[in-house]
Amino acid sequence: MRNPIGLMLAVVVAAVVIAGVWFWTAAPRADAAPPQTIAARSADSLPPAAAKSAAKDDVETTAAVSQPVAAAPALAPAPAPMQAKSTCANPDALGVSRTVVIDTTGGPGFGFLQYKQFDFLTDKEVVLTFDDGPWPTTPAVLKALADECTKAVFFPIGLHTTYHPEILKQVAAAGHTIGAHTWSHAHLDSKKLTEQQAKDEIEKGFSAVKMALGTAPSPFFRFPALAHTQATLAHLESRNIARFSVDIDSLDFKSSSPDQVIQTVMTKLDKQGKGIILMHDLQKHTAQALPTLLRRLKAGGYKVVQMKAKEPLETLPEYDALMVKDMKVPAVSARPLSSVVQTVSQQ
DSSP states (O other): OOOHHHHHHHHHHHHHHHHHHHHHHHSOOTTOOOOOOGGGSOTTSSOHHHHHHHHHHHHHHHHHHOOOSSOOOOOOOOOOOOOOOOOOSOTTOOOOSEEEEEOOTTOOEEOTTTOOSOOOOOTTEEEEEEESOOOTTHHHHHHHHHHTTOOOEEEOOHHHHHHOHHHHHHHHHTTOEEOBOOSSOOOTTOTTSOHHHHHHHHHHHHHHHHHHHTSOOOSEEOOGGGOOOHHHHHHHHHTTOEEEOOSEEOOGGGOSSHHHHHHHHHHHHHHHOSEEEEEETTOHHHHHHHHHHHHHHHHTTOEEEEEEESSOOOOOHHHHHHHHHHOSSOSSOSSOHHHHOOOOOOO
């Protein structure tokens, strides 16, 4: 029979040895490095399939339980944002060849019929301008311009903006520049008007446009019948409002047909080679002529320049208040027209 004491001693020694081996090989050491993420492991420490799986696990676990303790390494600069591509659906559109921004400080004048200060147009360049709107014919003008993806400057009459504020908002929504053309289309060189009354016509017109749009117009102004005085010119200069004359007068207000409008414009333009074109968006013949006229401009190699103001006009508070007082109801409704009036049948 074996010695029981020796047997017990052998069992104890074996247990101690086994425990020591386990402790040394399995238990974590105080100086052991923390678990590494896949980013810190050697590139060749794992086979590709295992590395991909481990990367997913590490990313999900690290994101859930830790925050970065050091700034991430600098990344390459992001590429510059791409310019929005033109949404013009017409590949052969007249378009806009360039856009110019006008600093209206001091009230500069444009249009060589009266103001010969700034000759900024090059050969074959034109500026399209429309007076006397907004009117029920204006949407047809806007459609013709949109079909050719081109832009114009509009000079609305203040009183007309109170009749058709929604149409004027369509002009703005289409991206055209909007100035003013007096309150009532009064000829400001008339001896029947005092200097104060002429000033009122200018300022009330701008405030009416602002009220219809809900935002300030551009400081661009055209005199009705191009009729000005030294006093009205001085007023525009003091208000930093640019004044517009004309190079090409369409004479559409006395044209007997759309063809006559086209012929008048193109004959004068081919002779002069460039210029600011005066038309009227309340003239039916102009609205009818415009699609063909724009195609003629394109065929003739003419290019449209869009004019924008550097800053909007700051209308005078007293005239803004006067407009609110004079209007029995607000010119701009909080509800869109389509929510108030709906066509239920049409022939």
